Amino acid sequence: MLTERMKEQIEAFAKEKKLSKKEKEALLKAAEEYYKTHLVDPWEAIGVVTAQSLGEPATQATLRTFHMAGAAEVSVASGMDRILEIVDGLKKIETPVMYVYLNPPYNKDEEKAQKLARSLEEIVISYIADVKEDFVKKTITIHFNTKEISRRGLDIREIVKKLEAKISGTFDSKKNTFTIKLKEDTPLMEIRKLSQSIEKLQISGIKGIKRALVKKEGDEYMITTSGTNLKAILKRPEVDHTRTYSNNIHEVREVLGIEAARYLIVEELYKAYMSSDLLVDKRHLALVADAMTARGVIMPIGRTGIAGKKGSVLARAAFEETNKHLVEASIWNEVDHLNGIVDNLIVGLPIKAGTGKVKLKMKLG
Numbered sequence: 001m002l003t004e005r006m007k008e009q010i011e012a013f014a015k016e017k018k019l020s021k022k023e024k025e026a027l028l029k030a031a032e033e034y035y036k037t038h039l040v041d042p043w044e045a046i047g048v049v050t051a052q053s054l055g056e057p058a059t060q061a062t063l064r065t066f067h068m069a070g071a072a073e074v075s076v077a078s079g080m081d082r083i084l085e086i087v088d089g090l091k092k093i094e095t096p097v098m099y100v101y102l103n104p105p106y107n108k109d110e111e112k113a114q115k116l117a118r119s120l121e122e123i124v125i126s127y128i129a130d131v132k133e134d135f136v137k138k139t140i141t142i143h144f145n146t147k148e149i150s151r152r153g154l155d156i157r158e159i160v161k162k163l164e165a166k167i168s169g170t171f172d173s174k175k176n177t178f179t180i181k182l183k184e185d186t187p188l189m190e191i192r193k194l195s196q197s198i199e200k201l202q203i204s205g206i207k208g209i210k211r212a213l214v215k216k217e218g219d220e221y222m223i224t225t226s227g228t229n230l231k232a233i234l235k236r237p238e239v240d241h242t243r244t245y246s247n248n249i250h251e252v253r254e255v256l257g258i259e260a261a262r263y264l265i266v267e268e269l270y271k272a273y274m275s276s277d278l279l280v281d282k283r284h285l286a287l288v289a290d291a292m293t294a295r296g297v298i299m300p301i302g303r304t305g306i307a308g309k310k311g312s313v314l315a316r317a318a319f320e321e322t323n324k325h326l327v328e329a330s331i332w333n334e335v336d337h338l339n340g341i342v343d344n345l346i347v348g349l350p351i352k353a354g355t356g357k358v359k360l361k362m363k364l365g
Helices: 002-015 021-037 046-058 078-088 110-119 146-151 156-166 188-199 249-255 258-274 280-291 315-320 320-329 340-348
Strands: 066-071 072-076 098-101 131-133 139-146 170-172 177-181 201-205 212-218 222-227
Touching: 002 222, 046 280, 066 078, 072 078, 078 258, 110 212, 110 222, 131 188, 139 188, 146 156, 249 258, 258 280, 315 320, 315 340
Parallel strands: none
Antiparallel strands: 066 072, 098 222, 131 139, 139 177, 170 177, 212 222
16 A cells, blocks of 8 residues: 555664564554544545645735845745746746855855855956946946945956956056057947946856855755856855755756656745644645646746636636637637546536536336
């Protein structure tokens, strides 16, 4: 009755606690009894039960927008905001965050972890300098903030080299300025565009990581980032790639695959409900994750995703855009075989679930 994984876990627990053979058998029997009580009955309408189990607590969820992830500078969407981000399959989420776990010795040495965190933060020209255009003289001048450069542990000469690799200009070390002289016939719009592109020029760090903070978790140090770039961070030798993850489901799918994204959906939904002190059975969350990832991509739950692509015409029409679905079904000569719950309810037939799935035969005479 128990799965092989469950048996392995019980075996490991019995070994750890040094249980006798009789005690281990008693534990196995108790586990089997508990497992039986949690099995789903045949033809149970698990989709409806899941929807109710998630929908009712969601209405009770507090509308707290954020909770803190170890420090005031890094916040994570929670509650209803986060639930909607996940089930709507949003690619651009409000507060992208990465949880970066480290390899020894970085996970045991706070100073090394802090140094690594600083090296991860994306630094662009606008963070360390003021960029000004002179439309009359047709020049762009970059005034470096030496205090900020020193605080961030950067070398102004390296910064100038990166600038010279992108665009020609002259550096005045006394005034700490870098001046770009443009042609006399350069349009004003081009000067403005070039100025804005210089402000966004990356000097160091990993693109997308706006902030990186060291946090102690248990007996080790890890890094929480505001902004994500999972592909780049996993290439760093200091990072433990087996535990590091992003809260951006689409990014996880692209880097680690659809199974990893499915697991993340379950965990992130669970955390979102728990942040509002609402306990939901993980099996319901797993069913939602299965539905969202069954096609190998992340499908939102709504008219543009799962609900809008159901095989039943009536089920699609019952959700949203009724006229559109009925007209399209007529044009394409679609047939509804009434296999679902909604479609049967619409035409007044018993649903094909629970007792509605059972057929009885009578022997006459």
